[in-house]
Amino acid sequence: MNEITRQILDQIPSNVKFSEEDAELLIKHKDKLLEWEDGLIEGFYDSLFNHDTTRAVFEEGERPAREQTLRDWYRRTLNGPFDDNYWEWQTYVGLVHIKRKVNNAMVAGMWGWIATYLGRKALEEFPQEEALKLISAVHSLQANVTALIVESYLKNMFVAIDKAAGLSEALLGRLVATEIDDMLAKAKSS
């Protein structure tokens, strides 16, 4: 596993992190989960295209290609394996998001949508106990994937700033530290 991916995953408490059991559960139910694929893709992009800010991320006529990208991700996820390549791919998405101007609020919002959609479907189609297990697995997947995407977004921003302006992440941290107390005091008083 590459360094940045390992560093990010190490930040997540082990009881929250996506586990072998989570992986087995998703793969066990993959046929059912794949039946929900079309609704997931359509609902996901309807949400994005019905909101001005997120619609602005896309170019004219791009939706079919992006839908295929999400479809490929969903199938790859349900087919496993959850190996180094899979997690490194999620880290790479953070880098792509910088280029595409997909910010972290969009990622958090849309991952919430995915988890809610899959949770509802699980409760509709599985006995409650199994549905709750599946929802938990989806939440753990959400934890890993969003952590990788948003942290990679930030870390790669720092790398780009360092390359462009010679300001290392440690130095940026120091610059932030000189201002953060004043910022906190202002935020508290407002």
Add this chain to the structure above:
Amino acid sequence: MTKQEQLEKLIKELRTNVPDITGVMVASSDGLSIASDFPEEEGARIAAVGAAASGLGNRIAQNAALGAVSETMVKGTDGLLLIYMTGDEGVLAIRAPARGNLGLVRLEASAACEEVKKILG
């Protein structure tokens, strides 16, 4: 004598040799103050922005094909800040009045840089 004491002695000598100087700081290249006679409330900020100016100066030099950077200077109406790399890990920042004896400041700064390099070695 510890490295810290050696740096503090060097700062005192620099101030004695060039009384125009109003502040001297040795900081790490990631902006942490190592030795300084700037007022404490200014020290952390000057260390951080001094290291940032040095890093940015290096990138400007690379992108504009200026060769190795010998000095980064920020000049204001009330004074100037001269920043020097002291090896890969350190930065020397010197504040002086805008109308001071810049030639003498630079001369002493150059010698001080070599000394800081040796101390931080």
